[in-house]
Amino acid sequence: MEELISVIIPIYNVEGYLQKCLQSIKNQYYSNLEIILVNDGSTDASLSICQKFARDDNRFVIVNEKNLGQAVARNEGIKRASGKFISFVDSDDIVSKNYISNLYNGLKLGGDIAISNKRRINFTENVRLDENTQKKLPKIVILPSKIIIKKMLSKKIGLEAWGKLYPISFFDNISYPVGQYYEDAEITCLLINKAEKISYIYSQDYFYFKRENSLINQKFSHKKLDILKMGNKLSNFIFYNYPDLYVELAEKLFSAYTNVWMQMNPQESKYNYLWNKIVENRKVLILHIYRIYDFKTLLGILISFCGKKKYRYIYDLLNNIL
Incomplete structure (x- = not known):
């Protein structure tokens, strides 16, 4: 039965x-x-x-x-x-x-x-x-x-x-x-x-x-900064249970933080803080670029070296295409 x-x-x-x-x-x-x-x-x-x-x-x-x-x-x-x-x-x-x-x-x-x-x-x-x-x-x-x-x-x-x-x-x-x-x-x-x-x-x-x-398609609201809480909890979980997955964790956080950061007005108080979190995870990823297979993430990592303004513009175009 x-x-x-x-x-x-x-x-x-x-x-x-x-x-x-x-x-x-x-x-x-x-x-x-x-x-x-x-x-x-x-x-x-x-x-x-x-x-x-x-x-x-x-x-x-x-x-x-x-x-x-x-x-x-x-x-x-x-x-x-x-x-x-x-x-x-x-x-x-x-x-x-x-x-x-x-x-x-x-x-x-x-x-x-x-x-x-x-x-x-x-x-x-x-x-x-x-x-x-x-x-x-x-x-x-x-x-x-x-x-x-x-x-x-x-x-x-x-x-x-x-x-x-x-x-x-x-x-x-x-x-x-x-x-x-x-x-x-x-x-x-x-x-x-x-x-x-x-x-x-x-x-x-x-x-x-x-x-x-x-x-996921709404305009920015401050509740979306809960992404930082999610990032902290996810990081604690991975470091405690699967510490060797730190590169995959950085890949997830790089994308998640970027998606929220892209919706923010540059005048928002957490705008630069979130950008710094993106860069922090990028440092991990660039050292292990061979472990990243998601094309969109790879492009995002490379484009982010162009700086905030160009990254926002180019990544937004790619996000609408890919």
């Missing part, structure tokens, strides 16, 4: 995306699901869409919160979950019909955690969610947790909460930090570190929407 799996979806004002997201979960080939919709005080039609799905399918469960943020929504979903395993899906994303079944098969093959491959798409892009349907299993590899951490730091695998299947027991004494941006990175690393073996599924079953008003 199939194990019960809880799918947790934090929801806040995503009426234009939610229908597609929930329909893609409803259509899963793996049917023994508990789908927890955590409505975080939405003021648009998101709650109405949730209620329609809950009326039509008793696997959908609605939990209402008071706009306390994504971390609270995730933590509340974990508390309410009855499944043996948990997967997160963002409410503006969609998944293939095989998303859960492929993740679950990854666990059955010996992984303690399973991770799905992903694909970034535009909202207007027409995606066939059955295109990954196969009579046989997709390619799945079993890797030690250290290799997965290394791939995450090198941006080959995402640090996001979504796109993964965890045993619910892994969340004992672990919760998402409330009121912080970039809360995924630290928690994902802690969860991966609890596992000995990770199943990575090559099939692209998770489709991540790139939209103009999503977090």
Whole structure:
């Protein structure tokens, strides 16, 4: 008999995306699901869409919160979950019909955690969610947790909460930090570190929407300086658990700090401080340039030697192309 799996979806004002997201979960080939919709005080039609799905399918469960943020929504979903395993899906994303079944098969093959491959798409892009349907299993590899951490730091695998299947027991004494941006990175690393073996599924079953008003495309806000807290926590974690991954850590921080710094006004108080953090990590990377395989990061390192103004201009152009 199939194990019960809880799918947790934090929801806040995503009426234009939610229908597609929930329909893609409803259509899963793996049917023994508990789908927890955590409505975080939405003021648009998101709650109405949730209620329609809950009326039509008793696997959908609605939990209402008071706009306390994504971390609270995730933590509340974990508390309410009855499944043996948990997967997160963002409410503006969609998944293939095989998303859960492929993740679950990854666990059955010996992984303690399973991770799905992903694909970034535009909202207007027409995606066939059955295109990954196969009579046989997709390619799945079993890797030690250290290799997965290394791939995450090198941006080959995402640090996001979504796109993964965890045993619910892994969340004992672990919760998402409330009121912080970039809360995924630290928690994902802690969860991966609890596992000995990770199943990575090559099939692209998770489709991540790139939209103009999503977090990564917003204009600068001071909350984005939480990237510095994330950097400190991630550094402490790596130096304590995987000290030989210091180059991959520098690669991750170089890119993360650059992405926030690029959004800042040069008059911002932390502008020069963040630039100095970029340069600090660049010093590590330039000594180990042969260990960097991400083309965008390589270009960023080289262009940064042109100085702040040229770096901002050229890197912004490249960011729109690559």
